[in-house]
Amino acid sequence: MQETCLHSRHVAMGALMQPFAGFDMPIQYSSIIDEHNAVRHHCGVFDVSHMGEVIATGPDASRFVNHIFTNDVNAVQPGKVLYGMMCYPDGGTVDDTCICKLAEDKFFLTINAANIDKDDEWIGKNAEGFNIQIDYASDRYGQLAIQGPESEKVVETVLGIPCHELNFYEVKTVGDILISRTGYTGEDGFEVYGSHEWIISCWDKLMEAKVTPCGLGCRDTLRFEVGLPLYGDELSKDISPVMAGLSIFVKFDKPEFIGKEALLKQKTEGVAKRLRGIELDAHAVPRHGYPVLKDGQQVGEVTTGYRLISVDKSCAVALVDSSLKLGDRVEIQIRKKTFPGTIVKKKFYDKHYKK
Numbered sequence: 001m002q003e004t005c006l007h008s009r010h011v012a013m014g015a016l017m018q019p020f021a022g023f024d025m026p027i028q029y030s031s032i033i034d035e036h037n038a039v040r041h042h043c044g045v046f047d048v049s050h051m052g053e054v055i056a057t058g059p060d061a062s063r064f065v066n067h068i069f070t071n072d073v074n075a076v077q078p079g080k081v082l083y084g085m086m087c088y089p090d091g092g093t094v095d096d097t098c099i100c101k102l103a104e105d106k107f108f109l110t111i112n113a114a115n116i117d118k119d120d121e122w123i124g125k126n127a128e129g130f131n132i133q134i135d136y137a138s139d140r141y142g143q144l145a146i147q148g149p150e151s152e153k154v155v156e157t158v159l160g161i162p163c164h165e166l167n168f169y170e171v172k173t174v175g176d177i178l179i180s181r182t183g184y185t186g187e188d189g190f191e192v193y194g195s196h197e198w199i200i201s202c203w204d205k206l207m208e209a210k211v212t213p214c215g216l217g218c219r220d221t222l223r224f225e226v227g228l229p230l231y232g233d234e235l236s237k238d239i240s241p242v243m244a245g246l247s248i249f250v251k252f253d254k255p256e257f258i259g260k261e262a263l264l265k266q267k268t269e270g271v272a273k274r275l276r277g278i279e280l281d282a283h284a285v286p287r288h289g290y291p292v293l294k295d296g297q298q299v300g301e302v303t304t305g306y307r308l309i310s311v312d313k314s315c316a317v318a319l320v321d322s323s324l325k326l327g328d329r330v331e332i333q334i335r336k337k338t339f340p341g342t343i344v345k346k347k348f349y350d351k352h353y354k355k
Helices: 007-012 032-041 061-068 113-126 151-157 196-208 216-225 260-269
Strands: 016-020 023-028 044-047 052-057 080-087 093-103 106-111 133-136 142-147 171-174 177-180 189-194 212-214 273-280 291-294 297-307 314-321 329-334 337-344
Touching: 007 023, 007 196, 023 216, 032 044, 032 212, 032 216, 044 196, 044 216, 052 061, 052 113, 061 106, 061 113, 080 113, 093 113, 093 171, 093 177, 106 113, 113 133, 142 151, 142 196, 151 189, 189 196, 216 297, 273 297, 273 329, 291 314, 297 329, 314 329, 314 337
Parallel strands: 044 212
Antiparallel strands: 016 023, 044 142, 052 106, 052 133, 080 093, 093 106, 142 189, 171 177, 177 189, 273 314, 273 337, 291 297, 291 329, 297 314, 329 337
């Protein structure tokens, strides 16, 4: 079991620790509800140092990143961040990632912790023939996510990093650190990357300033209710960006990229399954893998479900037959009972990003 650079801090604070993606990670400190609400209404900080980092530099860096990435890095200037997917030739998802364009010949990729080894191997294999250098930097970087409506004030006053000039999905470097106005909560916020020693010093300053420490439990509830996908649930080798309703992040008008032909076929001809939201009538908690039924027949299964904290509703996202439309009535089987619900949009709570 791997540990982040902040592991001893979490243990000393009495956090509930559990395995996640090969790391011993904090799930909660006080309660998931309290930590969730701190981010929605004030500010919270997450240790996300388990995430992976890859840096691509060189004359062919832009061409290479566009080859493995569904979004178009040539469409933005340095200082911008893009979200998108890396896909297999059949359209299945290798991983979803945020890519910071630091220069025309330098890109900083953040990858999911559970996929670091797989992604590193896949990136390296596909880098053959390109004039680039690949720096697998996951072991050198720690990362904090500082999220919530008060996050700008916290970053500037507690950490002393000027950040007010950054707009949503913009990035800059300050010496050896990197800061982006990004996050995974649906609220305004920042993600900061730096050496392990620097990340520890930032955590200590934030704790001294009484910023709420948050675990992975509320990170999942926050991302889910604003419709953000989790790799392994809403994206996978069997769930393409088109099936997940993320075609907006697939730029079909750019030159060839891995998976383009398969994804274009899915987009034009349709797919058998796609992700849909479901709002249950009753107070029940659907979980990953629970069957979704229509007229007594299984039509899909839940990828994520919760009793939502911000809106007090029982909701799920499920991979279901694409014939199901908004407003259709379905049922979710929870153990031996079925609970009726309605097909709705996947976003159950509005995002509040800086405009």
